[in-house]
Amino acid sequence: MNILLCSAEVTPFAKAGGLADMAASLSKDLAKLGHNVLLIMPKYGNIDTKAFSLENTGHTIAVPMGTWTEYCGLWRATLPGSKVTVYFIQSAEYFDREGIYGNPEGFHDNDRRYIFFSRAVFEIAKILDFTPDVIHAHDYHTALTMPFLKIHYKNDPRFFKTAGVYTIHNMAFHGMFEPRQNMFLCGFGEIYQGSWFEYQGAMNFMKAGIMFADKITTVSPTYAQEIRFTSAGEGLQSELNQRGSDVIGVLNGVDYSEWNPEKDKLLPIAYSKNFLGGKKENKRRYLAEHGVHEAEIMNDIPMMGIVARLTDQKGIDLLEKTIEGFLQNGQLRFTMLGTGAKQYESYFQYLAAKFSTRAFVHIGYNNTISHRLMAACDFLLVPSRFEPCGLTQLYALKYGTIPIVRHTGGLADTIKEYDPSTGKGNGIVFHQYSSEDFAGALRRAIILYNTEPHWSRVIQNALACDFSAKKCAERYIEVYNWAKEKV
Ligand code: ADP
Numbered sequence: 384m385n386i387l388l389c390s391a392e393v394t395p396f397a398k399a400g401g402l403a404d405m406a407a408s409l410s411k412d413l414a415k416l417g418h419n420v421l422l423i424m425p426k427y428g429n430i431d432t433k434a435f436s437l438e439n440t441g442h443t444i445a446v447p448m449g450t451w452t453e454y455c456g457l458w459r460a461t462l463p464g465s466k467v468t469v470y471f472i473q474s475a476e477y478f479d480r481e482g483i484y485g486n487p488e489g490f491h492d493n494d495r496r497y498i499f500f501s502r503a504v505f506e507i508a509k510i511l512d513f514t515p516d517v518i519h520a521h522d523y524h525t526a527l528t529m530p531f532l533k534i535h536y537k538n539d540p541r542f543f544k545t546a547g548v549y550t551i552h553n554m555a556f557h558g559m560f561e562p563r564q565n566m567f568l569c570g571f572g573e574i575y576q577g578s579w580f581e582y583q584g585a586m587n588f589m590k591a592g593i594m595f596a597d598k599i600t601t602v603s604p605t606y607a608q609e610i611r612f613t614s615a616g617e618g619l620q621s622e623l624n625q626r627g628s629d630v631i632g633v634l635n636g637v638d639y640s641e642w643n644p645e646k647d648k649l650l651p652i653a654y655s656k657n658f659l660g661g662k663k664e665n666k667r668r669y670l671a672e673h674g675v676h677e678a679e680i681m682n683d684i685p686m687m688g689i690v691a692r693l694t695d696q697k698g699i700d701l702l703e704k705t706i707e708g709f710l711q712n713g714q715l716r717f718t719m720l721g722t723g724a725k726q727y728e729s730y731f732q733y734l735a736a737k738f739s740t741r742a743f744v745h746i747g748y749n750n751t752i753s754h755r756l757m758a759a760c761d762f763l764l765v766p767s768r769f770e771p772c773g774l775t776q777l778y779a780l781k782y783g784t785i786p787i788v789r790h791t792g793g794l795a796d797t798i799k800e801y802d803p804s805t806g807k808g809n810g811i812v813f814h815q816y817s818s819e820d821f822a823g824a825l826r827r828a829i830i831l832y833n834t835e836p837h838w839s840r841v842i843q844n845a846l847a848c849d850f851s852a853k854k855c856a857e858r859y860i861e862v863y864n865w866a867k868e869k870v
Pocket residue numbers: 399400401402404690691692720721722747748749750753772773774775776
């Protein structure tokens with residue numbers, strides 16, 4: 384099958400969150416299954432062209448915008464660890480700047496940048512003589528490929544039989560913009576109330592993606608239900624229900640060539656289920672690197688960590704209300720890696736200053752630390768308010784690090800509370816979004832850590848889990864076939 388995948392983020396070139404990991408791992412595994420994948424993303428200013436050996440194809444792409452034509456260059460590189468060729472849209476005006484979206488508010492021209500990207504995708508396919516069976520778009524950034532396909536390219540022989548699949552990674556980001564100018568830039572004419580583009584007077588990219596796609600997927604089965612029937616739909620519940628029979632939850636998969644403690648070059652010591660002493664050694668070194676003295680390291684208390692964007696979604700306020708008491712009582716150690724809202728960053732800095740031998744804080748984005756933290760911790764905290772899929776809990780399982788999660792979205796699909804009476808389960812799960820419930824989960828975790836044989840058992844259960852990207856890719860092939868049946 385010829386699959387054109389377009390994403391605003393792709394690991395390792397440019398990443399803000401799980402979207403980048405999924406775009407990369409899905410492309411790799413689709414290619415391994417024997418399909419032709421054309422992966423397209425913007426060439427952002429801070430992509431390291433030398434390190435990733437990006438080369439200029441020499442093509443200039445003409446992209447229709449409004450009633451005129453704009454141009455971009457086309458670069459390419461190989462997706463590391465695969466044979467997939469990634470194409471990069473080079474435009475000084477739109478993409479040659481630091482950052483992906485422009486945090487925290489977003490660049491003022493994100494509407495125009497992503498209209499341009501979505502339209503360029505088709506023109507690149509033409510130049511490369513690629514006839515896609517399916518175009519697979521992700522989140523609001525490339526959502527407009529769906530209406531472009533059905534409106535502007537439906538009579539083009541190259542795209543005549545092309546199906547559109549649209550994946551929602553997070554309903555919270557609709558991409559709502561000024562309607563008149565943007566409809567014009569897209570060549571769609573007037574916007575009118577109740578149309579497939581309009582939402583509360585604005586042009587809503589995500590709504591257009593939902594309404595025009597042949598199939599709509601989201602990143603876990605539970606989230607697929609939540610967005611249709613609860614406020615997790617962020618106001619688009621009725622649109623999602625109109626398309627209900629085409630909405631499918633496909634659990635994201637993990638790229639185990641990237642996340643595997645047996646082969647992880649970023650860890651000081653590799654380890655496996657038969658050598659869990661290696662995991663203990665990772666913890667010891669992590670503590671030592673953070674200035675903890677040997678005598679204090681011998682004090683065997685669990686270390687709990689979190690790696691996340693510091694936003695309200697990730698349940699950081701629950702941590703704020705809870706973790707300090709446990710640190711004060713010497714019941715656990717805490718470590719975090721993340722960046723985002725300033726008030727959360729300041730809170731973690733305060734914790735690190737107050738508990739210098741028990742709380743270790745990294746503000747910023749750092750891939751190496753994220754791997755080391757995952758290996759060094761006994762528990763990973765994911766107390767999210769909502770979580771479409773969540774990848775960190777899946778990485779944690781592979782590292783024998785027990786996830787403590789709230790029962791929502793993909794966390795509910797992947798983590799089951801350990802039950803000592805049956806020996807089944809791979810984590811600790813709490814239900815209510817409350818500090819009481821979260822604190823209860825931390826207390827259960829501490830007891831589990833100190834109770835053999837259950838502690839060893841839950842680790843083995845976690846290590847035995849398989850959430851590989853291969854399964855995810857196989858499922859997407861089914862989805863692509865269903866989408867093609869509709870064209
Ligand atoms: P989301 O997509 O909502 O951010 P996910 O759990 O699906 O959440 O994916 C987050 C990804 O981003 C994971 O690969 C995680 O390791 C990574 N990540 C998040 N924050 C950081 C950070 N500060 N440094 C390094 N990696 C990070």
